[in-house]
Amino acid sequence: MSTPSLRAVLDTVAAYKPSEGVHGTTARPRPLSANESPHPPLPGIVEAVARAGATVNRYPDPGCGPLIRALARHHGIAEDRIAVGAGSLALLQTLFDSVADPGAEAVYAWPSFEVYPTLAALAGVTSVQVPLTDETHDLPSMADRITPLTRLVIVCNPNNPTGTGVDPGALRAFLASVPPTCLVAVDEAYHEYARGPAAPSALRLCADHPNLVVLRTFSKAYGLAGLRTGYLVGDARVVEKLRKACLPYAVSTVAQHAAVAALGLEEQLLRRVDETVAERTRVRDTLLRIGLPVPDSLTNFLWLPLGPHAADFGAWCARQGVAVRAFADVGVRVSIGSADDNDQFLAAADAWRSTGRPATAGAGQTQHVRKAAEA
Ligand SMILES: Cc1ncc(COP(=O)(O)O)c(C=O)c1O
Numbered sequence: 001m002s003t004p005s006l007r008a009v010l011d012t013v014a015a016y017k018p019s020e021g022v023h024g025t026t027a028r029p030r031p032l033s034a035n036e037s038p039h040p041p042l043p044g045i046v047e048a049v050a051r052a053g054a055t056v057n058r059y060p061d062p063g064c065g066p067l068i069r070a071l072a073r074h075h076g077i078a079e080d081r082i083a084v085g086a087g088s089l090a091l092l093q094t095l096f097d098s099v100a101d102p103g104a105e106a107v108y109a110w111p112s113f114e115v116y117p118t119l120a121a122l123a124g125v126t127s128v129q130v131p132l133t134d135e136t137h138d139l140p141s142m143a144d145r146i147t148p149l150t151r152l153v154i155v156c157n158p159n160n161p162t163g164t165g166v167d168p169g170a171l172r173a174f175l176a177s178v179p180p181t182c183l184v185a186v187d188e189a190y191h192e193y194a195r196g197p198a199a200p201s202a203l204r205l206c207a208d209h210p211n212l213v214v215l216r217t218f219s220k221a222y223g224l225a226g227l228r229t230g231y232l233v234g235d236a237r238v239v240e241k242l243r244k245a246c247l248p249y250a251v252s253t254v255a256q257h258a259a260v261a262a263l264g265l266e267e268q269l270l271r272r273v274d275e276t277v278a279e280r281t282r283v284r285d286t287l288l289r290i291g292l293p294v295p296d297s298l299t300n301f302l303w304l305p306l307g308p309h310a311a312d313f314g315a316w317c318a319r320q321g322v323a324v325r326a327f328a329d330v331g332v333r334v335s336i337g338s339a340d341d342n343d344q345f346l347a348a349a350d351a352w353r354s355t356g357r358p359a360t361a362g363a364g365q366t367q368h369v370r371k372a373a374e375a
Contacts, residue, residue, distance in 0.1 A: 048261035088230030096123035099151035163297030165198030190299035192221035320348035
């Protein structure tokens with residue numbers, strides 16, 4: 001029987017694949033594959049969700065008024081510089097859709113957030129992927145790949161899946177080199193976990209670059225992954241157009257109220273982020289002691305550049321009851337979870353090494369990892 005004619009691109013793009021389950025066991029795996037907060041919502045957020053739940057016979061506020069006002073106060077900027085979406089993922093889709101004239105290209109590093117190629121393909125935008133150097137954005141090479149057809153550049157900072165950050169001076173120089181007609185999106189989904197010299201946000205650069213938008217999310221540090229709320233900040237003239245490309249009513253009433261509540265509880269939430277950062281150091285130090293390569297991370301996950309051993313390590317962890325994210329032939333990303341979940345992961349990693357598996361990706365061993373090993 002024939003089926004309806006849909007766009008040919010749907011035969012080629014990969015379906016989003018959630019983390020592998022645990023094979024051969026019925027137990028729920030330790031959830032270290034999706035970079036979520038391990039902490040349950042604070043009581044103030046649960047209360048806001050319950051209150052908003054009582055109004056869901058009505059459509060949400062399509063302009064996300066109270067949330068945008070709260071964000072404007074939070075960042076000390078005008079409300080017309082902010083657009084809210086159903087997760088920063090929806091806003092990324094809006095960006096690709098908004099630049100997708102025939103022939104448009106998008107430049108981004110690779111490996112980076114795995115959804116960028118799919119969104120580009122669905123929008124009909126050609127992806128130009130620029131390999132990372134030492135697990136980090138190679139901004140000069142990205143600048144070299146910009147042509148008159150480039151309509152969007154994405155800098156995922158810190159980068160998913162490698163956890164690395166760009167040097168602020170290098171980012172400033174890069175922005176100065178991008179034509180002002182080309183949109184630049186800095187995806188800061190993990191900004192709150194960044195510490196050290198690469199931590200500053202690109203938000204402060206928006207005033208000098210009307211072609212820059214910065215993406216943030218409530219899914220990670222603010223612990224609202226299940227409610228789907230993200231936002232972007234940019235020049236008011238750009239934001240006005242991008243808002244038109246967002247689906248109306250996409251951000252639920254419950255999500256809007258929870259996000260406002262989360263901003264009000266920021267101090268407590270950021271204390272939890274500090275706990276995750278401390279766990280990140282503990283887990284990384286232990287992995288280095290075990291002899292596994294791990295670049296320093298500015299996020300709530302760690303990256304093991306295991307190259308050809310990545311799939312084996314991922315499958316091993318799954319059998320040990322720990323869900324991690326394996327990228328075949330590249331590496332494995334493991335989220336920082338509760339101390340207990342992290343311990344279970346470390347036990348799995350230690351057991352993997354004890355079976356005689358290799359310490360590093362050999363030729364793939366990076367400068368970051370060499371530096372860490374020498375430290
Ligand atoms: C780099 C990056 N950007 C954006 C997102 C999307 O986040 P959300 O749609 O939950 O806001 C993620 C989620 O993992 C991510 O890793």
